[in-house]
Amino acid sequence: MPVAVPAPTPQPGDAVGDGSAVATSVRPPAIDVDRLLGRLDALGRIGDTGDGGCCRLALSDADAAGRAHVGGLLRDLGLRVASDGLGNTVAVRPGREDGPPVLIGSHIDTVRTGGRYDGNLGVLAGVEVLTALEESGTTTRRPVGVAFFTNEEGARFAPDMMGSLVFVGGMDLDQARSVQGIDGPTVGQELDRLGLGGDAPVPFPAPRAFLELHIEQGPVLEGLGVQIGAVTGTQAISWQELVFHGVSNHAGTTPMAMRRDAAYAAAELTTFVRRLALELGGHQVGTVGSSDLYPNLVNVVAGRAACRVDLRNTDDDVLAEAEGRLVAFVAELCRAEGVTVAARTLARFDAVSFDPAVVDLVEATAVRCGYSCARLPSGAGHDAQMLARVCPAGMIFVPSSGGISHNPAEHTDPALLGAGADVLLHAVLDLAG
Amino acid sequence: MPVAVPAPTPQPGDAVGDGSAVATSVRPPAIDVDRLLGRLDALGRIGDTGDGGCCRLALSDADAAGRAHVGGLLRDLGLRVASDGLGNTVAVRPGREDGPPVLIGSHIDTVRTGGRYDGNLGVLAGVEVLTALEESGTTTRRPVGVAFFTNEEGARFAPDMMGSLVFVGGMDLDQARSVQGIDGPTVGQELDRLGLGGDAPVPFPAPRAFLELHIEQGPVLEGLGVQIGAVTGTQAISWQELVFHGVSNHAGTTPMAMRRDAAYAAAELTTFVRRLALELGGHQVGTVGSSDLYPNLVNVVAGRAACRVDLRNTDDDVLAEAEGRLVAFVAELCRAEGVTVAARTLARFDAVSFDPAVVDLVEATAVRCGYSCARLPSGAGHDAQMLARVCPAGMIFVPSSGGISHNPAEHTDPALLGAGADVLLHAVLDLAG
Numbered sequence: 001m002p003v004a005v006p007a008p009t010p011q012p013g014d015a016v017g018d019g020s021a022v023a024t025s026v027r028p029p030a031i032d033v034d035r036l037l038g039r040l041d042a043l044g045r046i047g048d049t050g051d052g053g054c055c056r057l058a059l060s061d062a063d064a065a066g067r068a069h070v071g072g073l074l075r076d077l078g079l080r081v082a083s084d085g086l087g088n089t090v091a092v093r094p095g096r097e098d099g100p101p102v103l104i105g106s107h108i109d110t111v112r113t114g115g116r117y118d119g120n121l122g123v124l125a126g127v128e129v130l131t132a133l134e135e136s137g138t139t140t141r142r143p144v145g146v147a148f149f150t151n152e153e154g155a156r157f158a159p160d161m162m163g164s165l166v167f168v169g170g171m172d173l174d175q176a177r178s179v180q181g182i183d184g185p186t187v188g189q190e191l192d193r194l195g196l197g198g199d200a201p202v203p204f205p206a207p208r209a210f211l212e213l214h215i216e217q218g219p220v221l222e223g224l225g226v227q228i229g230a231v232t233g234t235q236a237i238s239w240q241e242l243v244f245h246g247v248s249n250h251a252g253t254t255p256m257a258m259r260r261d262a263a264y265a266a267a268e269l270t271t272f273v274r275r276l277a278l279e280l281g282g283h284q285v286g287t288v289g290s291s292d293l294y295p296n297l298v299n300v301v302a303g304r305a306a307c308r309v310d311l312r313n314t315d316d317d318v319l320a321e322a323e324g325r326l327v328a329f330v331a332e333l334c335r336a337e338g339v340t341v342a343a344r345t346l347a348r349f350d351a352v353s354f355d356p357a358v359v360d361l362v363e364a365t366a367v368r369c370g371y372s373c374a375r376l377p378s379g380a381g382h383d384a385q386m387l388a389r390v391c392p393a394g395m396i397f398v399p400s401s402g403g404i405s406h407n408p409a410e411h412t413d414p415a416l417l418g419a420g421a422d423v424l425l426h427a428v429l430d431l432a433g
Numbered sequence: 434m435p436v437a438v439p440a441p442t443p444q445p446g447d448a449v450g451d452g453s454a455v456a457t458s459v460r461p462p463a464i465d466v467d468r469l470l471g472r473l474d475a476l477g478r479i480g481d482t483g484d485g486g487c488c489r490l491a492l493s494d495a496d497a498a499g500r501a502h503v504g505g506l507l508r509d510l511g512l513r514v515a516s517d518g519l520g521n522t523v524a525v526r527p528g529r530e531d532g533p534p535v536l537i538g539s540h541i542d543t544v545r546t547g548g549r550y551d552g553n554l555g556v557l558a559g560v561e562v563l564t565a566l567e568e569s570g571t572t573t574r575r576p577v578g579v580a581f582f583t584n585e586e587g588a589r590f591a592p593d594m595m596g597s598l599v600f601v602g603g604m605d606l607d608q609a610r611s612v613q614g615i616d617g618p619t620v621g622q623e624l625d626r627l628g629l630g631g632d633a634p635v636p637f638p639a640p641r642a643f644l645e646l647h648i649e650q651g652p653v654l655e656g657l658g659v660q661i662g663a664v665t666g667t668q669a670i671s672w673q674e675l676v677f678h679g680v681s682n683h684a685g686t687t688p689m690a691m692r693r694d695a696a697y698a699a700a701e702l703t704t705f706v707r708r709l710a711l712e713l714g715g716h717q718v719g720t721v722g723s724s725d726l727y728p729n730l731v732n733v734v735a736g737r738a739a740c741r742v743d744l745r746n747t748d749d750d751v752l753a754e755a756e757g758r759l760v761a762f763v764a765e766l767c768r769a770e771g772v773t774v775a776a777r778t779l780a781r782f783d784a785v786s787f788d789p790a791v792v793d794l795v796e797a798t799a800v801r802c803g804y805s806c807a808r809l810p811s812g813a814g815h816d817a818q819m820l821a822r823v824c825p826a827g828m829i830f831v832p833s834s835g836g837i838s839h840n841p842a843e844h845t846d847p848a849l850l851g852a853g854a855d856v857l858l859h860a861v862l863d864l865a866g
Contacts, residue, residue, distance in 0.1 A: 112728035154731065155731070155733070158731070217685075247837070249836070249838060250650045251720035251839075252670070252813040253813050253838060254836060255651070256707070256711055258652065263722055266703075267721070270696060271697070285684065285687070285689060286689075289729070289733045290730055296545075298742075298779065379686030380683055403691060405686060406681055406684075406728075406734075407682055
């Protein structure tokens with residue numbers, strides 16, 4: 001589907017014509033930064049961890065409370081809020097013409113040690129765009145919608161970006177509902193318990209275009225001293241779970257040479273993943289951030305260790321090489337330690353390049369709005385990469401202080417949050433006409 | 434306190450004199466192996482894990498049920514069962530003379546993946562000895578008691594051997610009661626909840642002597658093809674908890690060079706402990722069997738990792754060297770990874786040599802009863818090493834199939850269980866006169 005040709009972005013104070021290709025306004029729509037900050041604060045209080053952070057794991061009680069809160073903001077704009085069978089939620093503000101909306105979206109689930117901006121910014125900036133359109137009396141040519149997608153983080157249910165993947169038809173609804181979480185219940189059980197599933201179509205009809213504002217979650221923009229990032233694409237992601245099975249035994253009486261130690265295998269895996277990423281260099285990253293030992297007691301050689309490996313690269317071929325080297329290492333490790341391994345893929349997504357016209361539009365809009373801008377790939381996965389399967393999609397990044405994310409200390413300067421929302425508003429006006 | 438001089442061990446069929454130094458019997462007391470096996474089976478059903486194993490963590494509901502069961506067996510012998518403020522439980526069968534008893538004891542708590550013999554054998558063999566004395570109408574010169582000590586394993590509350598340590602005055606009752614378990618409640622809270630504390634004196638008056646029958650939990654006796662082990666002493670034990678604090682961050686966006694990864698530090702520690710044990714060789718063992726990551730999610734660089742290190746050696750000096758090398762390694766690791774560490778000692782016990790006269794008695798009794806016997810040190814810690822602080826103490830080992838323990842597959846041939854109980858009976862008759 002072709003992207004709308006970028007038109008000159010309306011500037012505050014510009015007279016906005018009433019032609020068929022541009023929005024009609026009583027006065028130019030503008031972002032209210034204080035309102036946006038207030039809404040970020042209010043949403044951040046739902047699942048507040050008391051240390052500046054937020055814990056709203058997907059389909060938890062806190063997530064349901066956050067959804068109700070954001071749904072209320074959209075209803076307050078007079079919009080109908082619809083959810084599909086996975087809890088993906090969309091509200092569309094009509095345009096002068098029917099047809100697919102320009103969709104703004106992100107997610108409101110967090111990791112366990114989440115901050116207040118990851119995902120939330122993109123959703124609440126979308127609400128702010130719709131609010132600015134409403135209060136300025138702006139009517140766009142095309143409908144403009146806001147969406148939040150279920151379980152983007154994947155911290156409780158794998159894969160990540162599950163909601164947007166189902167939204168675009170990349171995963172069956174039934175398959176997604178059957179995924180079991182790290183704490184027991186399935187996606188479907190939690191959706192039913194919380195009453196979150198609706199009857200919006202799955203997959204959803206393709207939007208006209210998709211835009212997502214997000215914090216960078218890395219150090220690049222801050223290092224460059226740049227205000228806005230025009231995101232060129234997302235990394236390829238490989239998540240694997242490796243469960244080592246050894247023999248639990250007495251830590252005091254079992255000679256070192258007779259051990260079949262699953263915890264030791266897990267540790268060797270963890271240090272290998274670090275070496276692998278450093279050896280491959282470039283954009284390769286590798287992490288073992290999750291590992292569970294059993295019986296996990298000080299005086300027992302572990303009989304079982306379940307590790308989750310996160311490998312990412314902007315280059316699909318190098319990521320495939322990393323996966324191959326991991327397999328070879330694990331085979332040799334198992335042989336040497338006398339343990340066995342069961343492996344399964346938790347998530348595997350190829351690298352995505354965003355539509356060049358959308359990347360150009362983000363960059364041009366940022367510059368026209370008076371912000372410094374740089375192009376960069378995303379280190380993280382985002383819902384926009386799923387939407388890119390069905391429509392022109394792109395992302396706007398704002399800098400993360402210290403590059404910190406998935407951490408209560410996650411922070412972005414309020415002026416930069418406002419700048420990001422401003423670019424989002426004007427890029428949407430361009431796309432929606 | 435001097436150990437009784439070994440007297441000729443009564444043999445089945447021997448006439449037993451009625452002198453002041455030896456037991457008087459209607460007929461010679463003898464172990465009933467089937468009864469012992471039946472009692473092991475009955476106790477093993479309490480906390481049965483369905484895979485041949487047993488889970489009765491100290492001061493759990495299952496532990497309380499096991500205590501009630503064993504207390505019932507002792508009461509069935511007409512004995513008064515007394516507990517101290519930590520739940521250490523003793524029943525004493527009177528002798529012709531008053532004075533401290535010859536005490537038989539061990540523990541009935543297990544690790545989470547425990548077998549059916551570790552600890553249980555020593556306690557139930559003690560019950561079997563008292564039963565054999567009772568049904569043979571034997572009166573010993575000195576009292577003979579059976580004890581089971583609280584929280585020998587240390588799997589839920591550190592340190593291990595807590596009960597016997599308090600029993601001999603090596604730890605204050607209040608200090609022990611204040612220890613918090615891995616699942617939250619303190620020792621005292623669980624004792625109160627389960628109603629297990631009694632008014633027996635703390636510390637307990639020193640016994641005349643102490644004997645503990647136990648499975649070896651290692652491969653030595655089986656490797657030698659020997660039926661009975663005369664245990665010369667126990668290893669020095671060092672348990673430390675190391676909590677690494679790094680920075681939780683996004684696994685996809687955080688460049689490898691900017692990571693302060695607590696999970697990586699934990700993995701490096703784990704592989705170091707293996708190398709350390711191999712380099713020091715001899716009787717040095719080292720294990721990291723317990724590690725908890727936080728937030729423990731696939732896509733988050735871990736901000737915290739809590740690891741427990743188990744180091745043991747029969748040689749106090751070499752163990753101290755191992756501890757020193759660990760400290761130096763961790764300091765360098767923290768510097769290199771940019772993490773900090775908080776360390777605390779969970780348990781630290783010097784090596785113990787059992788009373789040579791008791792070791793001689795065990796060996797001589799085994800040989801006189803017709804069993805092959807070897808001397809060996811224990812790889813595990815045992816209650817007997819605490820009792821050795823206050824009285825002549827020793828241990829009898831029987832082989833462990835495959836050297837496996839702390840595992841549902843823990844097994845010892847029934848004939849060998851009977852042989853161990855037989856040696857225990859006759860060594861006790863010797864000590865009790």
